[in-house]
Amino acid sequence: MVKKYLLLTPGPLTTSEKVKGAMDFDYCTWDDDYKRITQSFRHSLLDLAQVSEKEYSAVPIQGSGTYGVESVISSTISDNDKLFIAINGAYGKRISEMADVYGIKHVDLVVDERQPITLEQVTKVLDENPDVTHFAMIHCETTTGILNPIEEIIPKVSDRGVITIVDAMSSFGGVPIDMKANKIDFLISSSNKCIQGVPGFSFVIARRSILEAAKGIARTLSLDLYDQYAEMERNNGKWRFTSPTHVVHAFAEALKELNEEGGVVARHQRYVNNQKHLAAGMEELGFKVLIDRKFQSPIITSFIYPSDDFDFHKFYQELKEDGFVIYPGKISQVPTFRIGNIGEVYNEDITKLLLAVKEIVDR
Secondary structure (H helix, E strand, O other), X not given: XXXXXXXXXXXXXXXXXXXXXXXXXXXXXXXXXXXXXXXXXXXXXXXXXXXXXXXXXXXXXEOOXXXXXXXXXXXXXXXXXXXXXXXXXXXXXXXXXXXXXXOOEEEEEEOOOOOOOOHHHHHHHHHHOOOOOEEEEEOEEOOXXXXXXXXXXXXXXXXXXXXXXXXXXXXXXXXXXXXXXXXXXXXXXXXXXXXXXXXXXXXXXXXXXXXXXXXXXXXXXXXXXXXXXXXXXXXXXXXXXXXXXXXXXXXXXXXXXXXXXXXXXXXXXXXXXXXXHHHHHHHHOOOEEOOOHHHEOOOEEEEEOOOOOOOHHHHHHXXXXXXXXXXXXXXXXXOEEEEEOOOOOXXXXXXXXXXXXXXXXXX
């Protein structure tokens, strides 16, 4: 039997016993009770995004977060449009790959993974490409743990008449985001990130007017965001195809727990406290944080290898035996590993982790 351990990753993550317990039942997809649950969490997501149901709609999509991003890219940007992608990590690059697969015209701004996207950089590209119609960027780039300043960039982009897309996969629910104030047209996240559910579906919070104008653009059947939206609107929360019933019930429970914790502001503070504790403790043990503190997200932290002969695989296995699972690094310039602190992770868990790391370092 596999030993239970704490997942210190950016999702999937360690969930509560109640969230796990919500899946201990086989549910039917077509009845009104189930559809009411879908409708309830759709409304709750709008509240978390600080937008009204009149202007926005939350649309769940079966599959991982990447499915949600691809649904937006493939079914809301036409062959006549031009997408501008700001990239400072693997997830920005993935959007560029999607655009290539669908033959979508795009221009990419590629920034060093250790630095945030800036308004000045974005403005320069927009000035050079007046035909840009859509703009996409990552909020928390979990490649490194950097938090990009969407509140500085997105409103300025929107003011130019450009449709804005924010991948908030690992930040939504754990970092306050006011979609309306920040003029975000499409925001994408997932069930297994800061809301602390389990993997199985992503969701798109979309401005209704722009989503409805995208009818007929979709290049696939299952990722057609407009059709999924239209079906849910017509049939009170009915999914077009088989939905992840157990995941939906776990997500509904996770949303209750988020509310009980005090909402996004309280959860954000817990994550911030976790990250600060983690970073300070690891630095005391000889591990340097990759990202400058002022750009660091509270979601996941990258640490530089302490020496040229550092054996990450051995370090990983020893921590796993002690009950902690961390993440390898994902950038090429500097050898790193990553530790997340979202999910059912608290200050005392970080303390236990640091004690385990100290024991390994001292051996």
